[in-house]
Amino acid sequence: MELSKIIRVYFVGIGGIGMSALARYFAKRGVLVCGYDKTRTNLTETLETEGILISYLDEPGTLPCAFLDNHDDTLIVYTPAIPKDSKILNHFKNKNFSLKKRSEVLGIISKGMFCIAVAGTHGKTTTSSIIAHILKDTGYDCTAFLGGITSNYNSNVLFGANNVVVVEADEYDRSFLTLHPDVAVITSMDADHLDIYGDKSQLEESFHLFADQLKAEGTIYAREGLPIKDAISYAANKTATARAENLRVEGSKFVFDYADSTTQIKDLNLMLPGKHNVENTTVAIAIALQLGINADKIKQAVANFKGVKRRFEYIVNNTKQIYIDDYAHHPEELKACFDAVRQLYPEKKLTVIFQPHLFTRTRDFADEFAKVLSTADELMLLEIYPARELPIEGVNAQFLLDKITMTNKRVCGKDFVIEHVDKTKPELILTVGAGDIDTLIEPLKNTLNHV
Structure with a gap:
């Protein structure tokens, strides 16, 4: 498919960070851009303010008229994270639309x-x-x-x-x-x-x-x-x-x-x-x-490079509290993040809130995760964020917690995290993970700013 001939693009999973970048690119080119995602987020709402029509219901009946029937000038972009039984995805497959993964579209653009x-x-x-x-x-x-x-x-x-x-x-x-x-x-x-x-x-x-x-x-x-x-x-x-x-x-x-x-x-x-x-x-x-x-x-x-959101991002930084948020979700990433925190703040007690990402990753690297997480001073462990996966028997937050050697640790929910931080006011907080742990950022920020 030639880039110059594409005049309509539909994104199945438009809320993904890489997918949304492509959506913005095509919108900038003057192409009709629409999409579906199962969850409304700050990013999807931003895309909507930029003129992109987004549906949050996995039903072909929600599709704009321009995407009901196949056309040579129409491209469908999908993410592998979308379930194979997605009704919208299968609508496009059954009608023989041109379907491409995000990476394939990057190949078309960069050619x-x-x-x-x-x-x-x-x-x-x-x-x-x-x-x-x-x-x-x-x-x-x-x-x-x-x-x-x-x-x-x-x-x-x-x-x-x-x-x-x-x-x-x-x-x-x-x-x-x-x-x-x-x-x-x-x-x-x-x-x-x-x-x-x-x-x-x-x-x-x-x-x-x-x-x-x-x-x-x-x-x-x-x-x-x-x-x-x-x-x-x-x-x-x-x-x-x-x-x-x-x-x-x-x-x-x-x-x-x-x-x-x-x-x-x-x-x-x-x-x-x-x-x-x-x-x-x-x-x-x-x-x-x-x-x-x-x-x-x-x-x-x-x-003057200010960094990337959720990559060692300072949320609160004052004389009483420091709160840093990071996307780390692999043991090596956690280790690098922890090392950076310790280099900057060697005397401060480190409170870590971690959300494991994927059952398979937690299972495959449980010992490596436990080794890094054991170096925190306090740990609040959220349940595993499943993303595209189904549960694996015996693989959960408690399974990981049992391998962690430090004593000030617990499995808890997000409400407990907010209440605990409000009561204890830790001096150095780190939230880490690639799931929906970012929904804690604003509540924690507000709690700490009301010290």
Whole structure:
């Protein structure tokens, strides 16, 4: 399907962060955009204010007339998270509409463009957002499809006037194999999505296949230690090709130097805490330099990057309380988040509210989750957010809690969390998870602000 011939697009699962970015892109092109999602959220309501018609009832009778019958100029985009028995999805299948996954549509859009694709089991949203911000802030420009709401632009899609596009390359169900990047990044290859891949070796094989998708004259960057052939390595150490050096914490900022074989940039200031975010920034700088962007402009762009919503986002930050929210939902992400908190606030008692995401992930990484969560000072554990999955017998929050070695721990509901925080007023709170734990943000913020 050619991009120029698409005049109607319907999104099945429009409320997803990646899906909504595509919806905004097509709406900006003047295409008729409508969609379905089972849940009304702040994001879907924002899309509605932008003129996109959304239904919350999985019934073909709710479809606009333009999508009742098949047309050559009509595209249906769906997310793998939509159940196979979805009535709307099956309406489109039965009438032989052109159905594409989000990743396939990104492939259509990026075809013929200079594509920078960021892959990895974690780190890709922040890394792609930093790359896009540097290109925007320095005046180089780009279009970008991001897996989070960037704080600088309050959006998950950026529109550019040139031929450059930045995309997240999603490894879930091998979606990233629809892309053919000019520049590729692999941030991590930790075991995840084992419900799809079966074991880590199959996941790693998919990343090698992604690397093979690189265009003939393309460049690939991989975090040092990852087994990707012909990749330029990056890391926060002295042995990587692109490296962060002299890393230190000054106030609430992480400060470091960038170096490679030809360039050195001193005293870069990064608002995002954590060694992992320094490394994400390091590869973004390397790519910007590859594109010929001035080092001083890059340094300025790094300094004013405000981050991504739900990626180490400060909700409350005053002399009495600090409340940080993060999307971390994999043991390695939790560890990186906890390490950053401890580096910034080593003397404060850390209260963690965690919502596990997926029964399979909780089952597969229970010991790893328990090890990280045991390093908190206080833990409130919510029940598992199922997302696309059905329950697995014996796999629940109590199953995970029993493996956690610290004593100040409990399984509880959201109402208890709010009441407990109101009573105890913890000095350092961290909410973490990829489910609907974000519904706690405003209540907790209001509770803490009424100290």
